[in-house]
Amino acid sequence: KRVAILISGGGSNMIKLVESMTGDHPARPVIVGSNDPQAAGLAHARALDVPSFAIDHRAYPGDRAGFEAALLEPLLAARPDILCLAGFMRILTPDFVQRFQGRILNIHPSLLPKYPGLHTHRRAIEAGDAQAGASVHLVTPELDAGPILGQVRVPILPGDSAETLAARVLVQEHRLYPQVLRRFAQGDQRPITLTAA
Ligand code: GRF
DSSP: OEEEEEESSOOHHHHHHHHHSOTTOSOEEEEEEESOTTOHHHHHHHHTTOOEEEOOGGGSTTOHHHHHHHHHHHHHHTOOSEEEESSOOSOOOHHHHHHTTTOEEEEESSOTTSSOSSOHHHHHHHTTOSEEEEEEEEOOSSTTOSOEEEEEEEEOOTTOOHHHHHHHHHHHHHHHHHHHHHHHHTTOOOOEEEEOO
């Protein structure tokens, strides 16, 4: 299976996904794209010998369709079977999602369906939750709402800030996403739940 990965920033999840696709893994990374030409993850992709590109969404103000048309060109040229969103911070239109229907995965830093959208860790702390975590789900036209393929739970500790919690969750994202991708690439969509090691 050919895997494309979209990032917006550091790309730590992308790095873990690329590093996981070796040996008898049924998938290989074929392209890394970003909406930000300055995304630090692009340099990491190059260092990992994965072709990369960037389409600056700021070049398409108020023109989401135009941005996505530009994004689709290098993406489709790589002939991906699976598209992984990994720290990708742009909302994709239903048209875009439908083109990859059922083959887009996303990782979201909350225990969905709780806290779709942004500032998930601050919201969990303010709600007094005992646990936080991350979810990998199939992307559907509704934001952060598709079928869940995997979750990992992380305790919220006394004195946690959004930053300390985010760092603890990110470590677990790096375990969860590669495991979900491997199963998904083998056609296994049974959801998994990990607990923080
Ligand atoms: C992190 O907050 C992560 O929880 C979310 O996107 C952000 C950046 O991830 N998935 P990455 O380091 O760019 O993969």
